[in-house]
Amino acid sequence: MTSAPAYDVLQRTFGYSAFRGEQEQIVEHVINGGDALVLMPTGGGKSLCYQIPALVRPGTGVVISPLIALMQDQVDALRTLGVRAGFLNSTQDPDERRLTEQLFLAGELDLLYVAPEGLGVPSTQRLLDRGRIALFAIDEAHCVAQWGHDFRPDYLNLSMLHERWPDVPRIALTATATSATREEIATRLDLAGARHFTASFDRPNIQYRIVPKQEPKRQLLDLLRTEHVGDAGIVYCLSRASVEKIADFLVQNGIPALPYHAGLDARVRAANQSRFLREDGLVMVATIAFGMGIDKPDVRFVAHLDLPKSVEGYYQETGRAGRDGQPSTAWLAYGLQDVVQQRKMIETSDGDLAHRRNLAAHLDAMLALCETVQCRRAQLLAYFGQPGDNSCGNCDTCLTPPESWDGTVPAQKLLSTVLRLQRERGQKFGAGQSIDILLGKTTEKVTQFRHDELSVFGIGAELREQEWRGVVRQLLAQGLLAVEGEYGVLVLTDASAEVLRRERQVMMRREPERPARAPRARRATTGATAAATPDLDPAGAQVFERLRSWRAAAAKEGGVPAYVIFHDATLKQIAALRPGSLAELSTVNGVGENKLAKYGQQVLEALTS
Known part of the structure; x- marks a missing residue:
């Protein structure tokens, strides 16, 4: 049974009436001082698993995150909820850092975000020694896996957390890991005694589709024009040159698009990322360097124009679509040259024979997913060791079965x-x-x-x-x-x-000669929401658009992404309920006390305008 304080924080701070899936067990385990290794899909509500224990336990929750460029947004989102949050990283000037350190030492921070590189600095370790730590949360924990898809060397040093602060509970979280990767995470982070929690990897709101690559630019344009007009999305390419070409092509065809890759000036990358987070309907064309930790809930599609190197990478990247539980598309164009190119890259890669064999095994699994005549979702889940239905009804092989x-x-x-x-x-x-x-x-x-x-x-x-x-x-x-x-x-x-x-x-x-256009993905709810997002009648749809306009103005005035104020799913529930009082509005999922006080009256006015 979860403690009353945990439920109180869930409802009053985050505005949710119930936990989802294994969140409740994880929260209680960590509150009681236990270590945990958590596998939960993107959009499944991983952050609540450490945020709530950090707010319940005495002291400050220290979150190790590899995402320096996103820490400000993460902290802004928490502050909007009334959570006292801060960060320490290399972007701060000395005065900003000094203020954050003082707040931490005074016990006036609920959550403190630090990068793994920063945690390795002796001065940061001495600072943490002087304060009271509620827990350590290691986000994106798969970065510790040396043959994984997002390896970060600094994660290897995080075993020192247990050595230096043995009494502080640790929770490591990731959205994707096979059983072998889970074992590697546990070993390298010294979490051998941690309790493992593995949620279902199924994202039923995402429609998986893999098509033969013919004219990939035109195929992509057709997808965006026919199914995702005005939607935010991510297009992944293998090379920097491809990123630039595809972004230019989309812009020339009337679709607002921005490039993102490591070769761009850091300020340009940061500006493009900021625009993607804050503006509606932008398409980000990027290498896989983009996206980890992006907390934009309304990404309606993720498209791959080149074959991912592994199923883990594919799952992680496609998981950035539909974090709000609304229908979304994961689309991949795949051709012969992709296979040839990936095999060549493996043959010429650095590393010993065992390393190349590991890369080849990852690619073989990805190719098997591309070539299957069975349900793609079932094969994807099986890769992660989870059973699935023989037919999900929401992937291309189920909607338009290919012949064998x-x-x-x-x-x-x-x-x-x-x-x-x-x-x-x-x-x-x-x-x-x-x-x-x-x-x-x-x-x-x-x-x-x-x-x-x-x-x-x-x-x-x-x-x-x-x-x-x-x-x-x-x-x-x-x-x-x-x-x-x-x-x-x-x-x-x-x-x-x-x-x-x-x-x-x-x-x-x-492949079918003329594959039928796939219907929109079936609706599902993710995160901590307990009720499905309602379908809206025409009048409700008009109210929803009015609420979105209000939210856009409020976000611009506050200098924060629109989703920090309310997710689309919350606005749709408001549009369906059309509350006439603050008390009624408070019953909507995602409307906590702080947001009710800050935005409640504005919402009611938007409903009656």
């Missing part, structure tokens, strides 16, 4: 072509040359190397070029073909012989 076909003969033809090039001519080429040979094309290169004299020339006319590229892609995904060298030439694998000897059947995925 026997591709053994085409596989044999393709592998024979690669074999003959190597054996008869001592040559290795990329996928394009093998496909041209199979299709019987007399290109300049085919003629130059007399490949039209090979016995396999023209034997593949039953498939179109795009279909042959799919065959190559799926053979690479299944380990029946490999790429090597700087130019990504095709080579056979040990398993290729089984197909050539007719000892192994090769089943492949065939």
Whole structure:
């Protein structure tokens, strides 16, 4: 049974009537002084798991976060709730830092945010020695995993928390980790005795869709124009050059977009991030350097124009959509060149053989997700060791089931072509040359190397070029073909012989000819909200837009992101209820005491204007 003070903080400070999922058990465990390792999906309410214990326990909760650029926003959001919060990082001038230190020593801070780099500084450690610490919260704890997707070396030093402050409870939190990563986190952070809490990884409001890459820019533009007009979203690209090109392309086509990558000036990056957080309807085109810790709840889509390196990375990045529980889209365009490029990157990567094998295993799992004919959500959940329904009804393979076909003969033809090039001519080429040979094309290169004299020339006319590229892609995904060298030439694998000897059947995925446009994702609620967000009638929709206009003005006046005032889900509940008094307004999820006092009367006036 959770303590009365925890419920009091949940209701009075955060405005929620009930905990969600395992939040209640986690909060009680930490309040009682226990260590915890928490896996909870983005938008699942991880922050409450340490914020509430920090407010209940005596002292200040110290939050280790890798996100210096976002600490100000995190602190502003807490202050709006009436929580006494501060941060220490390298962006502060000496006077600001001195004031924060004084507040901490005086016991006048509920939460103090520090970066892992800052915690390693002896002066910061001595400061913490002099104050009273309620708990340590290690956010984005997967950063400690050395073969993970967001490794941060400074996280390796955080085992010192237990050594230096053995009586202070620690809670490590992450949105994504396999069982192996969980064990690595526990080992490296000295959390062997911690209690593990693993919430469901399912994000039912997110619709997962993976499409064959044809004209990716145009495919992306079609997605935004037909399904996400005026929506905020993130587009991930592999390279800085791609980020710039895609951002320019979207702007030229009337979609407000900003670039974000490590090559930009730090001030430009900070300004673009700030605009994305504070303005409605912006699209951020970015490398994966962007997004960790972004607490923008109304991101309606995450699009990938390049193949992610791992399922963990894909899940983490797509999880930035729909934190408010509203319908959202995770869309990925995936093609043959992605597979070739990723295999090449692994082959030429730094590290020993074990490291490259680990990278290859991560990629294999990602390719399996792309090529599956089964429910994508079920496969995603299975990767993290959780059961799922055979059909979720909200991914492309469920909405428009692809066909599975026997591709053994085409596989044999393709592998024979690669074999003959190597054996008869001592040559290795990329996928394009093998496909041209199979299709019987007399290109300049085919003629130059007399490949039209090979016995396999023209034997593949039953498939179109795009279909042959799919065959190559799926053979690479299944380990029946490999790429090597700087130019990504095709080579056979040990398993290729089984197909050539007719000892192994090769089943492949065939995309629907004209996939039906997917309906909007089904509605679900995440976070600490207990009631589903209501659908609005036309009159309610008008009220909601009026409330959004009021919120935008209030956010601009206060210099904070709009969601810091109220989430869309809260405004929709207000629009549906249309309260006539502050007492009625206080019953809405997300309306705590401080926000009621600060914004309540303005909301009531907006409802009657």
